[in-house]
Amino acid sequence: MKRALITGITGQDGSYLAELLLEKDYKVYGVRRRTSTPNYDNVEHIKEQIEWIDGDLGDLASLIEAVRISQPDEVYNLAAQSFVATSWPQPIATAQMTALGVTNMLEAVRIIKPDARFYQASSSEMYGKVVETPQKENTPFYPRSPYGVSKVYGHWITVNYRESFNMFACSGILFNHESPRRGLEFVTRKVTNAVARIKLGLQDELRMGNLDAKRDWGFAGDYVKAMWLMLQQDQPDDYVISTGETHTVEELLEIAFSYVDLNWKDFVVIDQKFVRPAEVDLLLGDCSKAKVKLGWNLEVDFKMLVTMMVEEDLKRLKVIQVTI
Numbered sequence: 001m002k003r004a005l006i007t008g009i010t011g012q013d014g015s016y017l018a019e020l021l022l023e024k025d026y027k028v029y030g031v032r033r034r035t036s037t038p039n040y041d042n043v044e045h046i047k048e049q050i051e052w053i054d055g056d057l058g059d060l061a062s063l064i065e066a067v068r069i070s071q072p073d074e075v076y077n078l079a080a081q082s083f084v085a086t087s088w089p090q091p092i093a094t095a096q097m098t099a100l101g102v103t104n105m106l107e108a109v110r111i112i113k114p115d116a117r118f119y120q121a122s123s124s125e126m127y128g129k130v131v132e133t134p135q136k137e138n139t140p141f142y143p144r145s146p147y148g149v150s151k152v153y154g155h156w157i158t159v160n161y162r163e164s165f166n167m168f169a170c171s172g173i174l175f176n177h178e179s180p181r182r183g184l185e186f187v188t189r190k191v192t193n194a195v196a197r198i199k200l201g202l203q204d205e206l207r208m209g210n211l212d213a214k215r216d217w218g219f220a221g222d223y224v225k226a227m228w229l230m231l232q233q234d235q236p237d238d239y240v241i242s243t244g245e246t247h248t249v250e251e252l253l254e255i256a257f258s259y260v261d262l263n264w265k266d267f268v269v270i271d272q273k274f275v276r277p278a279e280v281d282l283l284l285g286d287c288s289k290a291k292v293k294l295g296w297n298l299e300v301d302f303k304m305l306v307t308m309m310v311e312e313d314l315k316r317l318k319v320i321q322v323t324i
């Protein structure tokens with residue numbers, strides 16, 4: 001039985017990855033940090049199958065202990081302060097978790113189990129003010145937020161540990177990926193949740209930022225398969241994971257609202273509060289390397305993704321309405 005250690009297991013990607021690894025008969029260890037109220041929403045259905053270890057990305061001792069207890073074959077470092085907008089008001093906390101946290105995790109692995117395979121959750125935010133389109137593995141980085149800057153550090157420290165210590169360390173440069181488990185503050189879920197609430201008469205407007213931004217949006221369930229595939233190769237390497245399609249936030253609004261027979265223009269209000277100090281205008285990934293070398297492919301396209309998210313939000317809110 002293979003053993004995997006996942007940080008960020010209570011988040012969107014961590015929960016899908018844990019499901020995938022449990023299906024593959026892995027023993028799954030999950031690092032959870034202390035929160036004032038328990039936060040198991042995404043993993044409630046598999047909670048009993050996970051070996052929980054208390055730890056925090058900012059606390060090297062706890063990570064060393066996590067690696068010692070789990071003796072992992074594979075480590076997936078998904079934990080981070082992952083919301084770009086929060087990285088301006090909290091630049092130092094973001095750097096501590098999203099940048100230095102990666103070194104903490106790499107050090108824990110290097111000290112206790114250097115032959116473990118390591119996955120780092122890198123991001124298309126590293127391309128920021130893009131210098132070429134589509135973006136691929138060797139496109140230079142130009143981050144546009146404290147989050148993006150932190151992810152560039154996390155990416156290069158992972159490459160550096162691979163080259164310095166011969167560790168099997170991979171960096172997955174994942175473009176935006178979403179699901180019904182996405183946090184409510186991210187634009188896709190903010191929209192699908194609002195659409196469901198408006199349809200059910202629980203809300204009457206939706207305040208948004210820049211509708212012209214373009215993103216390459218995929219489904220998280222497809223993307224965690226790529227993470228696993230990266231750690232099954234003969235050699236460690238870095239891969240772009242994307243759909244190869246880009247859409248504006250406005251297109252997202254159109255698909256989501258029209259799915260419930262509403263016109264987004266009747267409900268959306270532009271609010272400067274949601275416009276960022278520096279924007280990433282366009283992301284579009286070229287994932288041909290992953291397709292050829294990993295044999296990776298996606299199953300869910302943009303329209304399927306958005307409608308799936310609206311449907312799930314409607315279902316969840318209807319259940320809540322019935323219960324109260």
Ligand code: NAP
Binds near residue numbers: 056124
């Ligand atoms: P998410 O839903 O925000 O999950 C983040 C996870 O990190 C949560 O489990 C959170 O725990 C945990 N965490 C945060 N700070 C921590 C700390 N100090 N110590 C331990 N755990 C901590 O993020 P996601 O969308 O699943 O993304 C997973 C990773 O991929 C992140 O590193 C993100 O930056 C990166 N990424 C995401 C995307 C995307 O489009 N989703 C694209 C590229 C890269 P709590 O539950 O306690 O908050």
Ligand code: G4F
Binds near residue numbers: 214249
């Ligand atoms: O959904 P978002 O907050 O995601 P963003 O900033 O692209 O970051 C996500 O993807 C990255 C990969 O590229 C990850 F690394 C990162 O962890 C995260 O998962 O915003 C998407 C776009 C932005 O251009 C934003 O300005 O939507 C625009 N937007 C317009 N109105 C809004 C809103 N975003 C949010 N969150 N809320 C709005 O009201």
